[in-house]
Amino acid sequence: MENELSKALAESFSMKGGEGPSSYAQNSSIQREKIEAAKMFLQDAIAKKLDPNALSANQICIADLGCSTGTNAFIAVQYIIEAVESQYHSQGLAVPEFQVFFNDLVLNDFNTLFRNLPPERTYFAAGIPGSFYGRLFPNKTLHVVHSSSTLGWISEIPREITNRNSVAYNKGRIHVGDAPKEVVDAYATQYQLDMETFLNARAQELVAGGLMLLQIPCEADAMLDSEISRTKFFELLGSCLADMAKEGIFGEEDLDSFNLPLYFPPLKNLEEILEGNGDFSVEGKEIYPEISLIAPNNVKMGASHCRATLEVLIEKHFGDGIVDDLFQRYVRKVMEFAEVMKVQKFKSLVLFVLLNRKP
């Protein structure tokens, strides 16, 4: 049943494909900044923890999970390969061949991904369709797993938040901002379940000594919901949808049944989940501030980014033709809000973490 629901989301959802002005490919510069910030982290992690002699591998298999159409995945993979090559060179060993698996949901635009593969790449490339909240690879076949900006997506909307009879019914909102504690708890429970599923699947797929390099969005522990930029961001989007419902552009019930499949845990909870998994040891972590999407100078970039990420999901629920109107309202609302609120205090985090598959 869990798999069925997970599949239901997997089959209804993707980033905006192609390469047009509203595509994800043209609107992922925010993720890219994180990848650049992660370069040193990736290189350090591999230099310290990847031991060619212990792996004794004929080929190195790398998986990028949540690759979308590749713009940023190609860069991260290149950093990883260069770092692995350095390890082999530094020990005077011949460098093995590289196999890179690019994974995303079945509805991802793999055609664009494949057409954009770097022509000068030094690896064999493959596309892997499917949800990473499930097995994607045979037992003990991966050496390095990388995932950036993807582990905020949960596998399904918790049932109780769309159930009118539940105390966690999330009426009139699309996410946790300004929501009762029960809504936040329902999201947090789903997140923990998904993250454990994720770790258990990867524990089977990674060889002993294999590395997992993750960049996971999260929030500082002491902050109020109303101080968190991501939460505020989606709250403002939700209020635009509420305005549109009030104007009769769609029904109130359409709004009530729509919730974003995203959750960003408090840092402390995230660390507990990672450290509580018996198959991995946490070998390194760093915390970075997320770029605020509602700082005044980032409003338009933030809106474009948000649109590329959510357009497919929103159109599927509300129907075609509302997205232009929605994001015009959204930019106006964020700019008014940003001017008043001096939003520099609104900060979100990204945890960079290195996990090592125990023998």
Next chain:
Amino acid sequence: MENELSKALAESFSMKGGEGPSSYAQNSSIQREKIEAAKMFLQDAIAKKLDPNALSANQICIADLGCSTGTNAFIAVQYIIEAVESQYHSQGLAVPEFQVFFNDLVLNDFNTLFRNLPPERTYFAAGIPGSFYGRLFPNKTLHVVHSSSTLGWISEIPREITNRNSVAYNKGRIHVGDAPKEVVDAYATQYQLDMETFLNARAQELVAGGLMLLQIPCEADAMLDSEISRTKFFELLGSCLADMAKEGIFGEEDLDSFNLPLYFPPLKNLEEILEGNGDFSVEGKEIYPEISLIAPNNVKMGASHCRATLEVLIEKHFGDGIVDDLFQRYVRKVMEFAEVMKVQKFKSLVLFVLLNRKP
């Protein structure tokens, strides 16, 4: 340079994608009949030649080369997996996990392939974009390679046949039918080069004892060009294009510069190429008659099939908007021809061959 040209073809070509009435997915029943005919051959080959103890593999990696959108590839892969499972069961061994790689050119419609993957499959699926006339996988990673109906495609058009100053200039034709010997020789040379490249690449990718199961279109040795159904089929298509050029629908030079990247060798030559490769031993072969696409009862199916296969290529060269007209002319011409010629004598062949990677 060879790679560049091969790439040029790889980037300009695919079967008709999607699932509409003119798509390859809806027009590949002819290939499917071959796969059904091959079922016994595949099962026999694996029963006789795949030795689980010799492989001692943690997972079995299978590659289908030239998968298109999967309609037939999924069936063939299922037969192979069932046969491999039987081998493990019969020796009382635990069945390993299966990884299946679906390969086709970069412009193939992998999105449709992935959406059509059998939901109940018992294997991990991957898409591999690229020409099989080159390396696609790391060294010694594949256990079974399968390819059906794809090894008639050559990697590039031989240069001399589009060179006005060459004796092999193929003016006014699109293939070898009714062409001078020099044209046929140019195609045959390209074919031999491509097939050797194919075998050398697979020799590196297969483990020792790994199997290659190929269905290769070819022709009976003693036949005249004019008696071969495939050749006649493309000659008739070429004569429709020549009619259209005469009517000024496009220029004569457009026709002269268009040639089909297809070749079907005499059986004897094909066997020489396969037996001449030092890395593989030929462990079994069977010869099947190809279904004639110009038999009167197959005309419309043949035209639909031909259109699904060639539409992208033809539109790319001649421009949009000629394909409907062309295939209407084609059906009329084939029906007139078929009525007169009692085409039952026109037969083409398919060689089913089992190759074993030598230790």
